[in-house]
Amino acid sequence: MKQTEKILIFNNLFDQYTHMGLPVDQIDEKTDFTIHNLLDIHGSVPYKSIVYRANFFSFVFVKNATGKYTTDDKIFETKPGTVYFTNPGHYKSFHWDQIKDIYLITLSESFLKENVHPDIFEEFPFLLAETVPPRVLTPDIFAEFEQLYQLICKEYFSNSPYRNRMIGNLFVVILLKIKEYFWEDYNPIYEGDRSSQIVKNFKMLLEKHYRDVSGGAVQNVFRVQDYADSQSLHPNYLSNVIKSKTGKSIGTWITEKTIAEARAMLQNSSVSIKEIAYKLGFSESTHFSSYFKKHTDLSPVLFRKQHKISVS
Known part of the structure; x- marks a missing residue:
């Protein structure tokens, strides 16, 4: 990419939203984990982000929205039922035409290792993949993910001293379902070049x-x-x-x-x-x-x- 020197790098979602002028009242600065409904963030659409690099993982659950996102030089469409994740270190941008219900989870590698699984990449090697295309799930399968991320959201906004442990355990189930339903046969070695x-x-x-x-x-x-x-x-x-x-x-x-x-x-x-x-x-x-x-x-x-x- 020709404009590498102009690309901003964000180490956490709080810094990213602050720079973009988006609300940060639902973002906890003290943890490397966030979850929220993008409907609460984007007051008006369409919305087009800047190009940036994010040094954290993002998992997106699109129940009802339309738009697209880019990872490096690849462009992907998003529509109701879409689930996708992006890894640290890539050029990214996103564009939303319509938002009714989308949940975003962000977390760092340290949070994954400390609260999800100590051998996270051995158990879930697809997390090392450079670019994984989004998948559109059937409503019944998407509902299984929705139940989990809603539970995670509830714990995230709780005051429980065991918050991170409970979030970690619930997120393990999300990763297992990702592995089971649509990345079981994904080869993290092969990327095409x-x-x-x-x-x-x-x-x-x-x-x-x-x-x-x-x-x-x-x-x-x-x-x-x-x-x-x-x-x-x-x-x-x-x-x-x-x-x-x-x-x-x-x-x-x-x-x-x-x-x-x-x-x-x-x-x-x-x-x-x-x-x-x-x-x-x-x-x-x-x-x-x-x-x-x-x-x-x-x-x-x-x-x-x-x-x-x-x-x-």
Whole structure:
């Protein structure tokens, strides 16, 4: 895309809506998860968004609306009964001609790992797919999804101390139904061109490697050269493909994966911070602490304390 330098990047829906001048009163800034009916957001239609990149997952359930959306260079129509999702890192835009009932769920990779499934991409590999076409469901099947996202919406606006856990458990069922009804036979490796396949292979190796790292199966964290060697590519070529297709450098992908794994281990285990640092390839826990705080604005100790994990 020729105007790459002009494309805005949003790390969360609150920032996106704020920039677009849309209401944010239903968006909780303190969590990496949102859900709402777009009818409450778009007071008038037609509405056409700017082109942007979103560093989070979006799941859209179109009960009654018409329009279209773009992902990179692909344009998809939306009509009643449509369900689709988009992944982080792509050029996106959307246009609504009519809105009566559409629910949007957004969430980060960290939320997926912390509250939905620790091995999220192994259990649901279609989430790694670069571009997945939308599907139009029959009314009875769509109603099953509607029941689930309405329950999620109810919990989202509750004050329950178990809100995120309940949302996570309900969202697992949504992903299982997606897997069951229309992505069971989807191959996340194949995307139709060489550069897309390179991106898929990189994402899958990145995920597998960090799973091995956190599980203690390997002790050395991969560098760019290792990811390039795995596909018999020159590191510069791999870097260019990843950057051009996802909008993020390999270094950024590695950093985000490291932080996501660190957050998951800090929240979901009582492993010492020193051991977590070692598992993630840091020779000193102080270096890990500085690195974690730089990218999250919280020290590992404070992050763990806020999530009420006790260390033995």
